[in-house]
Amino acid sequence: MKIAISAFGDVDRHVKGRRELELADGATVSTVLAELGISPTAQLTVGINGQLVALDSPLRDGDKVMLVTPMEGGSAHA
Amino acid sequence: MPSGYWGKILHVDLTEGKTWVEEPDEAFYRKNMGGRAFIAHYLLSEVPAGIDAFDPANRLIFAAGPITGTPVPGAGRHSVGAKSPLNNGFGESESGGFWGAELKKAGWDAIVISGKASRPTYLWINDQTVELRDGSHLWGRLTDEVEERIREDHGDKWIRVAQCGIAGENLVRFACVVNDLNEVAGRTGLGAVMGSKNLKAIAVRGKRMVPLADNTAHKETAKWVSSTMDENHYNFHYFGTGAAMTGKEIEGHLIVHNFRDGQWGDVERVHKVDAKTIAETYRVKMDGCYACSVRCKKRVKIDSVGVRPEFGGPEYETLGAIATNLEVDDLVQICKANQWLNLTGMDAISFGATLAWATECYELGLLTNEDTGGVELKWGDGQLLNEMVMKVARREKPLGDLLAEGSLRAARKIGRGTEQYSVHIKGVEIAMHDPRAMDRMRTNYPVTPTGGDHTGAAHHRTSNRNTVGVCQFLQYSEEQIVALLNGATGWDTTVAEIEEQSSRGLTMARLFNLREGIGRKDDVFPQRIHEPIRKGPLSNHVLTREQVAQETEEYYRFHGWDRQEGIPLAETLDHHGLWDYAGFIRDRVRRGAGELPFAKAGAGVGERVEE
Numbered sequence: 001m002k003i004a005i006s007a008f009g010d011v012d013r014h015v016k017g018r019r020e021l022e023l024a025d026g027a028t029v030s031t032v033l034a035e036l037g038i039s040p041t042a043q044l045t046v047g048i049n050g051q052l053v054a055l056d057s058p059l060r061d062g063d064k065v066m067l068v069t070p071m072e073g074g075s076a077h078a
Numbered sequence: 079m080p081s082g083y084w085g086k087i088l089h090v091d092l093t094e095g096k097t098w099v100e101e102p103d104e105a106f107y108r109k110n111m112g113g114r115a116f117i118a119h120y121l122l123s124e125v126p127a128g129i130d131a132f133d134p135a136n137r138l139i140f141a142a143g144p145i146t147g148t149p150v151p152g153a154g155r156h157s158v159g160a161k162s163p164l165n166n167g168f169g170e171s172e173s174g175g176f177w178g179a180e181l182k183k184a185g186w187d188a189i190v191i192s193g194k195a196s197r198p199t200y201l202w203i204n205d206q207t208v209e210l211r212d213g214s215h216l217w218g219r220l221t222d223e224v225e226e227r228i229r230e231d232h233g234d235k236w237i238r239v240a241q242c243g244i245a246g247e248n249l250v251r252f253a254c255v256v257n258d259l260n261e262v263a264g265r266t267g268l269g270a271v272m273g274s275k276n277l278k279a280i281a282v283r284g285k286r287m288v289p290l291a292d293n294t295a296h297k298e299t300a301k302w303v304s305s306t307m308d309e310n311h312y313n314f315h316y317f318g319t320g321a322a323m324t325g326k327e328i329e330g331h332l333i334v335h336n337f338r339d340g341q342w343g344d345v346e347r348v349h350k351v352d353a354k355t356i357a358e359t360y361r362v363k364m365d366g367c368y369a370c371s372v373r374c375k376k377r378v379k380i381d382s383v384g385v386r387p388e389f390g391g392p393e394y395e396t397l398g399a400i401a402t403n404l405e406v407d408d409l410v411q412i413c414k415a416n417q418w419l420n421l422t423g424m425d426a427i428s429f430g431a432t433l434a435w436a437t438e439c440y441e442l443g444l445l446t447n448e449d450t451g452g453v454e455l456k457w458g459d460g461q462l463l464n465e466m467v468m469k470v471a472r473r474e475k476p477l478g479d480l481l482a483e484g485s486l487r488a489a490r491k492i493g494r495g496t497e498q499y500s501v502h503i504k505g506v507e508i509a510m511h512d513p514r515a516m517d518r519m520r521t522n523y524p525v526t527p528t529g530g531d532h533t534g535a536a537h538h539r540t541s542n543r544n545t546v547g548v549c550q551f552l553q554y555s556e557e558q559i560v561a562l563l564n565g566a567t568g569w570d571t572t573v574a575e576i577e578e579q580s581s582r583g584l585t586m587a588r589l590f591n592l593r594e595g596i597g598r599k600d601d602v603f604p605q606r607i608h609e610p611i612r613k614g615p616l617s618n619h620v621l622t623r624e625q626v627a628q629e630t631e632e633y634y635r636f637h638g639w640d641r642q643e644g645i646p647l648a649e650t651l652d653h654h655g656l657w658d659y660a661g662f663i664r665d666r667v668r669r670g671a672g673e674l675p676f677a678k679a680g681a682g683v684g685e686r687v688e689e
Binding site: 009 | 308312313316317321322323324325326327328329330344345346349352354394511615
């Protein structure tokens with residue numbers, strides 16, 4: 001299946017401008033992180049089609065996955 | 079005198095038109111270091127208790143730190159302070175850019191301003207030559223004209239200017255002190271104090287290098303920042319602030335409709351106004367503050383509406399306050415409003431939050447057309463947003479004049495139950511991070527001495543940096559900060575010493591607030607924050623008053639204050655040597671359990687926060 005990805009904040013450096021990923025059936029958000037070389041323990045907010053999801057959430061063809069490094073007020077990841 | 083300082087504090091009496099130099103001893107510097115503690119010292123020592131913030135006896139203090147102006151990323155920071163016209167207590171705000179470093183390079187550690195000039199005036203500091211000059215030709219002028227005219231007056235394009243803007247002249251209670259056109263000491267209305275003194279600007283030119291005891295730590299740290307940019311400062315370097323707003327939308331704590339809704343309900347629409355989109359559209363470059371390779375300042379240009387790069391670009395707080403909170407998704411109007419806030423000298427956070435208060439009250443019918451002078455307030459109107467910037471800066475009656483008071487005072491003037499919609503702490507509008515979702519904000523907002531501050535200034539990490547003059551965006555460890563401090567001064571400070579110093583400064587600010595009648599009753603969230611967010615994943619969550627009270631008491635304990643009232647304990651005053659400031663409270667001070675909790679490692683709420 002093919003999914004769209006976008007990244008915001010520090011996690012953007014792992015995505016390196018990629019807009020799409022081809023994944024095998026049964027892939028989850030964790031698969032995306034592994035594919036992009038992102039640590040599974042990284043502080044991340046993940047959305048599928050705008051909805052907040054967990055790392056084990058399954059993906060479907062055409063999903064839009066957003067990866068966001070959360071902001072800390074006035075500080076680290078603002 | 080240690081390196082890193084000049085041993086000179088400039089005093090200016092605007093009423094008498096006099097200046098003089100104070101030369102404190104090294105013990106003063108080691109004890110207070112800079113920033114907040116300098117401000118608290120002069121407020122407690124020189125400002126009569128209970129005066130109005132616009133009384134000429136108020137002091138306006140510009141304070142550098144020992145690292146300000148030294149050659150290392152993040153060293154372009156200075157603090158500004160006064161009794162605040164917004165919270166009626168401790169006023170403090172920090173700024174970046176070049177002005178603070180220039181002050182230091184001119185040979186000054188701080189400026190303490192008292193009195194009120196009989197006519198518009200500006201202070202001209204040319205290295206060690208100091209002069210009060212007629213500022214009549216600057217009064218009523220926008221910030222860009224003021225900077226340009228001062229530079230023309232002296233024939234030097236490198237002069238750095240801090241100024242109060244027309245909002246400060248008009249005593250808008252959230253007027254800021256603007257420096258370098260796009261940097262501001264934004265919070266707590268310090269520009270209004272400056273305006274109340276008829277002090278339009280402070281122009282500085284400094285040509286010395288700040289002396290360092292040992293430059294090794296500075297060289298190593300500067301190299302570390304440059305060589306690890308992607309690992310440690312990627313987002314700041316490429317996008318600045320505001321690139322991750324979609325995360326707040328997804329998690330449901332985006333600031334929307336006066337902290338009511340938590341989401342726009344369309345993450346792609348939020349993305350339209352974030353820093354990534356700005357980078358792809360109107361941003362012409364990234365820029366930096368003094369000596370900083372991170373260069374996190376976006377600069378935008380939109381010719382069709384006269385938006386120029388010298389005013390920077392909207393940072394996250396501005397995007398939160400005037401875009402998401404007001405539901406404005408027109409980036410052109412947002413960038414334009416950002417520029418006009420800098421041209422007039424207004425804090426984007428308090429401005430946007432106060433306009434959001436008014437818009438919600440108007441929507442509810444609590445604010446009428448009579449109150450607004452016929453202005454129909456509504457969400458999502460970028461043109462109206464820009465019209466309101468000018469109405470407030472000019473205090474145009476009735477609506478601009480009303481909102482120029484800030485949301486709490488405006489609500490108290492209007493009545494009709496509107497106060498419950500003012501999202502403030504101590505009269506200072508809460509910044510654009512929702513404490514219902516963010517632990518660090520929840521434990522910071524109620525106890526920060528200035529009120530609705532988002533920077534974590536009640537905690538050691540930010541407090542330390544605001545004292546020594548380092549930007550909190552730099553991902554330095556506390557050990558790196560100490561190495562820079564010791565390199566600058568030649569001292570042998572430790573992390574424990576600067577954290578204790580931070581606690582001392584916070585205790586001084588607490589004493590000032592207590593003296594001005596601000597205490598336990600004011601260390602609370604407003605009604606709105608105890609209501610659930612209306613939309614999104616957090617809509618079932620309620621932040622209870624009990625939880626906040628418990629955390630507040632723990633914070634008091636951490637700093638050696640009485641757990642019920644937050645009054646510093648006798649042994650805390652002993653330990654920090656603060657009795658000279660605490661005479662007003664002598665009969666209310668009690669002894670505690672005989673321990674000084676702040677000196678213990680890992681002691682809870684006030685401990686260093688790792689991001």
